[in-house]
Amino acid sequence: MADTSAYDAIIARVVAMRASTDWRNGEQRLRELEAELKKLGAPAEPRDRQRIWADFSAARAAYRNARAEFFAARESGSGAARGRGAGGTTSARSTAPFPERAKEQDEARRRKQTLIGQLRLVVGGEPGGPATAQVKTLGGEFFQAGYAGNEHNDALAAEFSGLRSEYFRKLDGAMQRAQEHRDRVARDMDHALFVLERIAHGSDVTDRWTKWTEASERYRSFGYPGKEKKAELDARFQRLRAELSTALERDKRKRQRQREAEWAANRVHRRR
Known part of the structure; x- marks a missing residue:
């Protein structure tokens, strides 16, 4: 942080x-x-x-x-x-003002205690976008709830601030774990692209299209590596897909030459 x-x-x-x-x-x-x-x-x-x-x-x-x-x-x-x-x-x-102020402070104290209870439920759940928005909303309501009196106000504020800090610590941990997962996915996808590159660029690959299909399905199966990394990896995938088309056309011409050579050899053999 x-x-x-x-x-x-x-x-x-x-x-x-x-x-x-x-x-x-x-x-x-x-x-x-x-x-x-x-x-x-x-x-x-x-x-x-x-x-x-x-x-x-x-x-x-x-x-x-x-x-x-x-x-x-x-x-x-x-x-x-x-x-x-x-x-x-x-x-x-x-x-007259003293009872009125005491009533306002008591209402503020009860309101803040209620908000602290709501925040505690959020902290006990899963951190994320909706929960973070709720923490923000509760924070605004808490600091608008008024003054709870000398005896309670500071203690309530400290309790609320502590719960909020605990939530953001949990959020940081969850975000770090999510980033580590995305990094693993990115590494797996990068390796899958290396396999696809060998298939697309190999000079003698038997049944190139079948092997490409299997490897590309594996590439897509790993998950989500993050927006920017996914864009980068998918751009490489599309480039390899275009290179595969060239390789498939090359394979087609090679097979055609092989068949023509076989036909010519058969014609020579029959004449003999």
């Missing part, structure tokens, strides 16, 4: 912003870090591009949610103090 340490370092700096509670200059710093991320360019691997942007977006959203929580709590606390100074009690308006 490609080295993504430079991208991960930027994401780690966004995560560190939340821990340092840099609320005053946070948005400006986020814009600067996003510009740095874009300046690096897109990683070569599509799955790296998806992961890096999803992780950056998640870290940025976590920072913004934490900042919103901080200012909401501070404003609510100021309102409570004003209520107590005026009449000795906290106003209903100042305390």
Whole structure:
């Protein structure tokens, strides 16, 4: 896999912003870090591009949610103090936001837990195109699910990210095994073409067409070597097929000469 340490370092700096509670200059710093991320360019691997942007977006959203929580709590606390100074009690308006935020966070927590369960099912299945698309969709839904509260949000994000990384490790393994299989198929097909070449170019091949038919069926039986390799091998096969036509015509003329020689010998023999 490609080295993504430079991208991960930027994401780690966004995560560190939340821990340092840099609320005053946070948005400006986020814009600067996003510009740095874009300046690096897109990683070569599509799955790296998806992961890096999803992780950056998640870290940025976590920072913004934490900042919103901080200012909401501070404003609510100021309102409570004003209520107590005026009449000795906290106003209903100042305390109302807390139950609402708790409800939203609880809903976000349950939604994220559901998405983690769905992702775990995908990770337990076979990796591939449809599964990768589902992982991408679940990632988008997870990071749009909202803030699950200080107690749960980071743990849920870490669990989701771990499952996603596990899926891509499985996908890498499956892709490597598939490539190894395609390489074996390509080697077998290449050897079959060598046999076909000997049949097409041989100067004295008995029953050339039958042997070509058997060898070409074997060539086609090995499987799929990959798009580019198949195009290359099939081009060689077609070239040999054209050369075979020349060889078959040569065989035909040779047999004709042999028959004419036999007929001439028979005529001489009969005259004697």
